[in-house]
Amino acid sequence: MINGKSISLRSLEFEDLTKLRDWRNMEHVKKSTREYRLLNMIDQKNWFESIHVSSPNVIMFGIIKNNKLIGVTGLTYIDWKNRHSEISIYINKKNWQKTSDAKDTLLTIMKYGFGELNLHRLWVEIFETTPENILLFKKMNFVYEGASRQKLWRNNKWWNSQFHSILSKEFKNK
């Protein structure tokens, strides 16, 4: 267990995969991800295998509150040489971006990335389909780095994605 203030993180188990599939296929989660298909259990099993290779570039956790799994967070695209990684998070709740649990989860995973893995830079790519995610990371003091044009085709039009990042020297809650 890695403990935050209101939540804690635990490793994911094979038995969690069904739940994760259902969450990721929900409209309010799906619209923030790169995935354009609906996920099935074959996808889930392959993904689970892929994060258990030696020196993985993905480290995932389940978010636990009152002994219940409420969401998933982790570090993806970890670049061990250049010391950076993307943060991934979703919580099974509408408007989860506005909850204190979301902020506590991000603080906990940032502490882990900087404090334990000695990463230098944590970044996120957010599609402009989900302004609520942009707001959340702004609140966590992430700095806007720019927008990549035509990064997603959805609902019959092109969307940009925004890049935001925080450097270890900018992170205050060590």
Next chain:
Amino acid sequence: MNVNDIKLRSIRKSDLQLICNWRNDPSIFQFNKQYNLLNMKNQQDWFKTIKDSDKNMLIIEKNLIPIGICGFVNIDHEIHSGDIAIIIGNTKLHKKGIGTIVLEKLIQYGFKNLKLYKIGAEIFEFNLISKKFFEKFNFQHEVTCREALWRNNRYWDIYNYSLLKVE
């Protein structure tokens, strides 16, 4: 430099040793993310992965002599995008306008043959020549990934540039 002297053709197995030598030249690999030296096993494994693909990488020839390699990496078929890569392996031929001819041909090739909608370029902070080069071709600076590269004992920014087909 005459445009017709420069031709792009597909890669053959017999090019691999030459490509390997180019990529191990420090004046070349300092401008890409590579941090280890490559051997012929790396090259042969890589050749297997590109052999059946749709000709994303091409050899640059000047008067029928191979002088470099170019093409598209990180191709995303969903959004029809790819990043440009150009290596003029024969460093004596740098600053002679070959890059300009190659980039012109590649942009054509990317939008027409590979049917891309967006061509990207990743440029390191210290690579001022490439920065100017792509800006000359109207590539737009989209993102500055702050301190995303560790090289020579310090962090450097990485700039993402792009050109859209509609432009």
